[in-house]
Amino acid sequence: QEYKWTVQTAYAAGDDLHLSFVKLAEMVEEMSGGRLVMEVSPGGAFVPAFDVLDAVDDGVIDAAGGDADYWVGKHPAGSLFASAPGFGMPSIDLMGWMEYGGGKELFAEYINETLQFDDTVSFLLSPAQAQPFGWFEEAVTSVEDVQGLKYRTPGLPVDVMREMGAAVVTVPGSEVVPSLEQGVIETAEYFSPKADMILGLPDVRKVYMMPSYLQLGLVQNFFVNKAKWDELPDDLKAIVRYGVMAESADFYWRGLDENSKALATMEEEMGVEVAETPREVMKAQLEAWTAVLDNYAAEDEFFAKVLDSQREFAERVVPLKARINPPADIALEHFGFE
Amino acid sequence: MTFDVVLGFIQLLTLLVGIFAGFPIAFTLIVLTVFFGYIGLGDLAFNLMVYQAWGVMSTETLAAVPLFVFMGYILEQAGIMERLFRGFQFTLARVPGALYIGVLLTSTIFATATGIIGASVTLIGMLAAPVMTKSNYDPALSAGTITAGGTLGILIPPSVMLVVLGPVVDVSIPKLFAACILPGLLITVLFLGYTLIRCWLKPELGPALPEAERPSSWMVALRELAFGMTPMLILIGATLGSILTGVATPTEGAGMGAAGALLLTIFYGRFTLPRLQTALYQTVIVTSMILFLLLASNMFGAVFNRLGTGPWIANTLVAWDLPPMGVVLALMVVVFLLGWPLEWAPIVFIFLPIFLPIVQQADLDLLWISALVAVNLQTAFLSPPVAMAAYYLKAVAPQWSLKQIYSGMFQFVALQVVALLLVLAFPEIALWLPRVMFD
Amino acid sequence: MTSGDDDELLRALKQDEDLPDIDKMRQAPLANIPQPYRGIVRKIDSFADLYGYVLSWLVLALVAIVVMEAIRRYAFNSPSIWAYDMSYMLYGTIFMLGAGTTLRFGGHIRTDLFFKDWSPRTQAAVDISFYVLLFFPGMVFFLWAGLEKAVDSFLISERAAASFWRPILWPYRAVIPVTALFLMIQGVSEVIKAFFQFKTGDTA
Numbered sequence: 010q011e012y013k014w015t016v017q018t019a020y021a022a023g024d025d026l027h028l029s030f031v032k033l034a035e036m037v038e039e040m041s042g043g044r045l046v047m048e049v050s051p052g053g054a055f056v057p058a059f060d061v062l063d064a065v066d067d068g069v070i071d072a073a074g075g076d077a078d079y080w081v082g083k084h085p086a087g088s089l090f091a092s093a094p095g096f097g098m099p100s101i102d103l104m105g106w107m108e109y110g111g112g113k114e115l116f117a118e119y120i121n122e123t124l125q126f127d128d129t130v131s132f133l134l135s136p137a138q139a140q141p142f143g144w145f146e147e148a149v150t151s152v153e154d155v156q157g158l159k160y161r162t163p164g165l166p167v168d169v170m171r172e173m174g175a176a177v178v179t180v181p182g183s184e185v186v187p188s189l190e191q192g193v194i195e196t197a198e199y200f201s202p203k204a205d206m207i208l209g210l211p212d213v214r215k216v217y218m219m220p221s222y223l224q225l226g227l228v229q230n231f232f233v234n235k236a237k238w239d240e241l242p243d244d245l246k247a248i249v250r251y252g253v254m255a256e257s258a259d260f261y262w263r264g265l266d267e268n269s270k271a272l273a274t275m276e277e278e279m280g281v282e283v284a285e286t287p288r289e290v291m292k293a294q295l296e297a298w299t300a301v302l303d304n305y306a307a308e309d310e311f312f313a314k315v316l317d318s319q320r321e322f323a324e325r326v327v328p329l330k331a332r333i334n335p336p337a338d339i340a341l342e343h344f345g346f347e
Numbered sequence: 348m349t350f351d352v353v354l355g356f357i358q359l360l361t362l363l364v365g366i367f368a369g370f371p372i373a374f375t376l377i378v379l380t381v382f383f384g385y386i387g388l389g390d391l392a393f394n395l396m397v398y399q400a401w402g403v404m405s406t407e408t409l410a411a412v413p414l415f416v417f418m419g420y421i422l423e424q425a426g427i428m429e430r431l432f433r434g435f436q437f438t439l440a441r442v443p444g445a446l447y448i449g450v451l452l453t454s455t456i457f458a459t460a461t462g463i464i465g466a467s468v469t470l471i472g473m474l475a476a477p478v479m480t481k482s483n484y485d486p487a488l489s490a491g492t493i494t495a496g497g498t499l500g501i502l503i504p505p506s507v508m509l510v511v512l513g514p515v516v517d518v519s520i521p522k523l524f525a526a527c528i529l530p531g532l533l534i535t536v537l538f539l540g541y542t543l544i545r546c547w548l549k550p551e552l553g554p555a556l557p558e559a560e561r562p563s564s565w566m567v568a569l570r571e572l573a574f575g576m577t578p579m580l581i582l583i584g585a586t587l588g589s590i591l592t593g594v595a596t597p598t599e600g601a602g603m604g605a606a607g608a609l610l611l612t613i614f615y616g617r618f619t620l621p622r623l624q625t626a627l628y629q630t631v632i633v634t635s636m637i638l639f640l641l642l643a644s645n646m647f648g649a650v651f652n653r654l655g656t657g658p659w660i661a662n663t664l665v666a667w668d669l670p671p672m673g674v675v676l677a678l679m680v681v682v683f684l685l686g687w688p689l690e691w692a693p694i695v696f697i698f699l700p701i702f703l704p705i706v707q708q709a710d711l712d713l714l715w716i717s718a719l720v721a722v723n724l725q726t727a728f729l730s731p732p733v734a735m736a737a738y739y740l741k742a743v744a745p746q747w748s749l750k751q752i753y754s755g756m757f758q759f760v761a762l763q764v765v766a767l768l769l770v771l772a773f774p775e776i777a778l779w780l781p782r783v784m785f786d
Numbered sequence: 787m788t789s790g791d792d793d794e795l796l797r798a799l800k801q802d803e804d805l806p807d808i809d810k811m812r813q814a815p816l817a818n819i820p821q822p823y824r825g826i827v828r829k830i831d832s833f834a835d836l837y838g839y840v841l842s843w844l845v846l847a848l849v850a851i852v853v854m855e856a857i858r859r860y861a862f863n864s865p866s867i868w869a870y871d872m873s874y875m876l877y878g879t880i881f882m883l884g885a886g887t888t889l890r891f892g893g894h895i896r897t898d899l900f901f902k903d904w905s906p907r908t909q910a911a912v913d914i915s916f917y918v919l920l921f922f923p924g925m926v927f928f929l930w931a932g933l934e935k936a937v938d939s940f941l942i943s944e945r946a947a948a949s950f951w952r953p954i955l956w957p958y959r960a961v962i963p964v965t966a967l968f969l970m971i972q973g974v975s976e977v978i979k980a981f982f983q984f985k986t987g988d989t990a
């Protein structure tokens with residue numbers, strides 16, 4: 010028997026994030042010999058981007074792509090499964106917590122119980138690299154420079170930047186680039202070098218600041234309507250499950266290739282200057298994050314539970330990585346990469 | 348072709364008939380959505396409607412609609428715009444069709460302040476239609492000028508459509524903005540040339556002011572123009588100026604215009620509480636009409652796509668394996684045809700992503716393709732039966748019948764096609780400016 | 787047959803030539819509708835007038851909010867946390883709930899190419915069949931699906947996520963079912979008007 014799913018993501022068609030679901034669909038179709046076909050449409054095709062999870066639960070669409078930063082309005086813990094700093098674990102390590110530290114089970118609890126979407130089966134996939142600090146008029150050289158900065162970002166990073174003293178401005182996503190161009194906002198961040206380039210950010214700002222703890226990567230979500238999932242035979246279920254893992258790895262590798270190329274293009278052909286974020290600013294980011302997260306944890310039991318679980322995993326993993334990985338600057342220097 | 352796909356085609360055909368039955372268009376769209384959606388998708392169709400309603404309700408940029416409509420009603424009540432158009436007419440008293448020039452220039456300037464068609468067509472319609480009627484201008488050509496001029500806003504930046512289109516097609520938004528400026532101005536010039544030639548050949552389409560009503564001297568005419576222009580300049584300064592200087596977002600710019608208009612009426616001594624109350628009340632009615640229509644057409648498009656008909660058409664065309672130019676032409680024809688029953692959003696979201704890979708394979712310039720698509724989609728607002736511009740105008744210019752508005756619009760649809768062919772034949776029209784600005 | 791409010795409005799009209807057009811629009815002649823239906827129509831229409839009146843002042847509030855926000859951000863570098871959410875919520879409430887008022891004033895555009903040439907009786911027949919067969923069922927489902935979403939939102943205390951303000955969302959979600967309800971209520975008045983237009987063959 011053949012199955013056909015209508016899938017909608019929360020992203021624009023050219024976006025890397027959207028393309029991850031297109032790839033997943035290709036893999037699943039090939040592995041299943043065409044028995045499971047997913048037709049993937051971009052955000053807004055059937056329902057607004059922010060509603061894809063609701064729409065899967067209703068069955069309005071069969072499956073959806075998004076990331077939990079979209080659901081922080083429903084419950085703030087979403088951020089912990091998406092781009093919050095995870096005690097220093099970038100998203101590829103956060104995926105480790107999800108597979109082996111209990112994160113996957115907590116995410117299912119978040120979707121099915123906390124948000125009460127009990128007709129939804131959820132998967133975590135496609136870890137992204139750390140997200141840059143953003144596009145600035147002038148490089149930030151100290152924590153004071155962030156004070157009063159008209160900065161645009163969505164989700165919990167809003168709380169973090171406010172905590173740091175920025176004048177956070179809310180403009181709709183569609184207005185970010187025009188608002189930067191006219192100067193309504195001074196600074197904004199979007200996602201990755203490639204995605205930022207497509208959006209046109211290097212055409213309106215030239216100073217690209219990185220790295221940043223504001224959004225330490227991103228983990229995406231793949232949701233399937235439960236009825237649609239249950240009707241699949243076991244082998245197709247396995248194909249989807251392992252397809253998600255395969256695409257997760259491939260997304261990360263693709264990201265290395267595409268983002269490095271995009272960054273080179275922007276630096277060499279578009280006059281973009283990459284500025285290194287000062288250590289004290291990154292420290293301040295983590296301090297602000299900790300204050301924000303502790304605040305939510307004090308108010309909400311589930312939030313605290315997720316945070317504890319992450320800390321437990323990070324306590325082992327972050328030191329392991331620091332000890333076992335030789336520092337990158339030695340290789341950079343030795344091979345003369347710059 | 349599955350049953351659902353066929354159902355989608357029937358949904359389109361039924362719309363063509365149903366919309367002429369004369370029940371309010373918004374509700375005709377909604378009930379067709381409910382009917383065909385329910386047959387094809389069951390209860391899900393109702394949820395889909397709620398999602399689409401929520402989508403329109405949470406689009407902050409659309410808040411510009413009530414703000415601009417309110418600005419229009421306030422100005423209408425104070426008689427400010429009438430004075431501007433009269434000044435304009437006085438100055439160009441001997442030129443047949445002076446008001447067409449006025450409308451088109453105002454529309455083009457206004458297009459740089461907003462990309463929301465509902466706002467620009469209603470505002471310009473409110474201000475120009477009464478004067479045009481009073482001056483015995485041809486209703487069809489007048490209505491065509493206002494609707495076509497009003498839709499320029501979606502092509503000339505800022506424009507939400509371009510902002511949505513850019514990332515879908517992998518093109519930077521500022522570059523896409525730049526690519527659409529010259530095609531937009533080209534269309535303005537085509538419109539200007541067309542109306543002037545028509546009036547030159549047939550002066551009764553836009554009669555010059557009768558000898559008796561002409562100003563006694565150039566001085567009088569200039570004074571009228573100056574008096575008429577001043578408030579207009581103030582308002583453009585408030586709206587466009589606040590946007591371009593980075594003071595305000597486009598929505599806030601609309602609010603600045605509304606507040607500016609209110610201050611002007613106070614300054615001119617034309618402010619009364621009953622007038623304000625009426626302007627506010629009419630704003631509610633016209634805003635609701637505009638956005639309910641938008642919501643209904645979004646619902647219609649969403650169900651059409653969810654039934655699978657939209658994707659089926661696109662996939663069928665892609666399977667034809669056309670040569671590169673054939674791909675471009677097929678894309679243009681489909682977008683043009685679908686623009687008749689649908690609005691831009693369902694086309695951008697469903698068709699372009701399916702076409703994108705073959706356009707990329709064919710190594711065509713995506714910026715050029717995007718500009719072509721944008722010009723083509725602008726036409727969708729002017730093509731009945733789902734021709735939003737016509738309905739927006741009808742709401743504020745009830746003296747014109749839809750038949751008159753349609754027949755005027757058709758002339759401008761033809762001009763749009765000419766513009767499309769020009770951009771197709773001379774890609775530089777779209778590509779020159781972005782190259783100069785960004786390379 | 788004559789009710790007091792007709793006379794009152796007429797007197798007001800004579801007193802003030804500058805009376806808002808809207809009050810003139812309100813005096814749709816209902817002479818061909820007998821009691822008690824006339825009373826029902828009048829009650830329903832006044833209800834639509836009433837919320838239309840409330841919504842109309844929200845337009846002014848919207849103007850004030852967006853203008854103040856631009857000034858706060860530009861001149862004082864201190865954007866508010868609530869202006870963004872307030873502006874789309876006000877705008878959405880105005881156009882959604884205003885749909886009923888718009889229906890009452892015949893503000894939803896019709897394709898009148900053929901419609902306007904039909905006899906008043908045919909027009910009324912078309913209207914009645916659309917309302918009864920399609921409009922009311924459609925609105926019932928719209929109400930139901932909208933209500934479900936609002937209740938879900940209430941149960942998880944859903945908040946808007948874009949700004950720091952994070953207002954509770956269910957009241958705004960509830961605007962959808964209330965819109966459907968208001969439209970149905972106004973639909974009753976419109977059906978009664980159409981019914982007596984059909985019966986008497988007279989538009990007034």
Ligand code: NA
Binds near residue numbers: 505
């Ligand atoms: Na525009």
Ligand code: NA
Binds near residue numbers: 690
């Ligand atoms: Na159309």
